[in-house]
Amino acid sequence: MSNQSGITADESLLGSFGSLANNESPSNVVVAEISSDNTTVKLCTTLSSVAELKRFAEREDRPLYLFIRDSGRIVFVSYVPERAPVRSKMLYASTKNTVLRQVGSNHISKQLLASLPEELSPEFWSSDASAGPAPLTEAEQVSARISSEQRIESARAGRQLVSQTGGTSHTLSFKIASGEPIPSLLEQHNFVSFKINLEKEQVEVLNTAELSEASKVPENLSQSHPTYSIYKNNGKLHFIYSCPSGSKVKERMLYASNKSGFVKHLREVDHLTMETVVEIGDADELETSQLEKSSPAALEHGNPVPGQLKFNRPKRPGRRT
Structure with a gap:
């Protein structure tokens, strides 16, 4: 039904x-x-x-x-x-x-x-449908x-990303519209963030920046909407999926279910390998030590597998300061 x-x-x-x-x-x-x-x-x-x-x-x-x-x-x-x-x-x-x-x-x-x-x-x-095979x-x-349209669109403009319905007839097909190749953007900037534009049905560049250190990343993440971001530090690429607490339910589902497809596009189409794939809620939950080349956290937990999710330890309940 x-x-x-x-x-x-x-x-x-x-x-x-x-x-x-x-x-x-x-x-x-x-x-x-x-x-x-x-x-x-x-x-x-x-x-x-x-x-x-x-x-x-x-x-x-x-x-x-x-x-x-x-x-x-x-x-x-x-x-x-x-x-x-x-x-x-x-x-x-x-x-x-x-x-x-x-x-x-x-x-x-x-x-x-x-x-x-x-x-x-x-x-x-008025045609007699019974004259031929069952329609x-x-x-x-x-x-x-x-x-059929999604296959054509995928061939023209990039990888099809599945929607929150997991590839049923309600699948949404997104193009990657970055203006210029994403690898080129990362040669000019060490921070690039992306958003999903539902009206145009595509993933677009939201912001670019040249950050002096990893501690500057949180303040460049959106405080109101989910985003995908790539931060380059010492030649290593880090993918950050952030979903602020005020995000709408539809946005949460859409970004969460398309994250893997976008990372796969970056790897297979743009040939970009992520050192870490980090998933956070609000920007202040990001442990910037994960974005350092040889941080104590990285040494303690070992080298991360490219594409592996990094989950932060839950915060203690209570009022935020």
Whole structure:
């Protein structure tokens, strides 16, 4: 069963659909969209004919829900252009069943998935599916298309990083967008931090600096959002994943589950080997001795294995000073 987004249809859409289903509207097509704040499915527009719908779809690169009246029946089409962002595709896929329940799925004679304006024709929804192999379900079609897009994106722009769902159909695909190669950045600076930009679906450089000593690293870590950072000291690279206590739950899950994928990208694509991989909460939890080439801590615990997590000893409970 697919996950539900919690988004519901508003009154304007329900009213327009009711008029369409009861033959009380001169329009033959109702177009719906998810609101910009992702809280409701609202009426986008109504159109008089399928020909007008095709022209409308040719100008759109976002997913839409289409309710089409044809020969006295209502056809529902999830219109998902191939060039639409992956996040939008998954949002519309997870909201579809809720919308159909609200308008009354008993009014819908057929449900289809389309990705091209040319598919929006009576021939498309009147074809006899039994004449060929059993078609994929909509969820299978969406999953297949997203997987294909992710493979293409990965080949173009870097390694695919898995999301908090562990590689299911909800996987997010991130590009590594550093402007210039990360090894080049580390030749110019000894500290580089990164953030995940959900809107652009990519990992970006957040900050660069030239630090005089390891003790300066904590003050260069974000105090409000998770970050990935690389600190270079005496030719050794140290990866720091910091997740401040005020971070949102969604951010925590996203950064934690993509950390290994990013480290792997650095190792396999950028050929950067991390001396240590440190995971902390707030910046003041960082033991900067771990970032020194021959610190007492490193000597006591032995040479760290590249890519191995370093967990700090829990602090004593009580008020912070």
